[in-house]
Amino acid sequence: MTAATPRMLAWMNYGYLLLMMLVIAAILTTAMVLQYGWGELPCPLCLLQRVALFGVCFGIIQTFRLGDSGRNSGLSLLFAIFLLVVSMRQSLLDIYPRPGHAYIGSAVFGIHMPVWCVLIALALLIAYSLKLALLDGRDARAIPLAEFPALSHAAKAAGACVIVLCAINLVSVVVQCGFDACHTSGYRLLQAVQ
Amino acid sequence: MMVAIFAALLLALAAAWLGRQTIAIACLIVCLALSIGLFLFEIYSPDYGFRMPWIQTQLDGVAPASRAPRA
Secondary structure (H helix, E strand, O other): OOOOHHHHHHHHHHHHHHHHHHHHHHHHHHHHHHHHHOOOOOOHHHHHHHHHHHHHHHHHHHHHHHOOOHHHHHHHHHHHHHHHHHHHHHHHHOOOOEOOEOOOOOOEOOEOHHHHHHHHHHHHHHHHHHHHHHOOOHHHHOOOHHHOHHHHHHHHHHHHHHHHHHHHHHHHHHHHHOOOOOOOOOOHHHHHHO | OHHHHHHHHHHHHHHHHHOOHHHHHHHHHHHHHHHHHHHHHHHOEOOOEOOOOOOOOOOOOOOHHHHOOOO
């Protein structure tokens, strides 16, 4: 082993996490585009799936800020499992066609959103498993993100992007649900204005 | 409830980004607890509870002996 190996491992670890966060940000952006571009209102369980995706990002942002640790990975994994549970339950809820229960929104490549979320949750769990199996090392963990200026700037920008996305989602939830229970019948605040 | 969840989540993310670890973790725990509560509330049915009776899990019209697992 050369002296450069832990540094390279740390660089790969941070780069891998940054890539994961960018993919999650892209998924959340797609959800917003489908909501406002295609007029597809999210159901309460769909919104909880977004919360779970933001939760995974939380662990990654913590890692960027404080360094890699089991706690941060654990938090991300916790939200990935929450995403799997919620999306699995929603898929089972709508799996059998009956009045009042159909898959929310249109299908993308023939697969509806809750089923996509099951696949996304599994992909996140596999991605985290690979990270822990291949990119984890005690020496690499000791190297902070600040050691890699370009990666650090990109991580800060990606983190800010996720926070802005979350703020947009918060405003969107206020417009859709007000301060009451959420429904997929329309935007509650806009209906109140009209 | 959903607004409270997203507000706690936004606070947690912003605090994490700014390096305020204690506030971030506290807000995230609040967010997760509220999310689990809302999830259980959403999937609970007064008629079925948490069960999913629309998913058939029993064989109809099959003699009990033939249902026994093959060891």
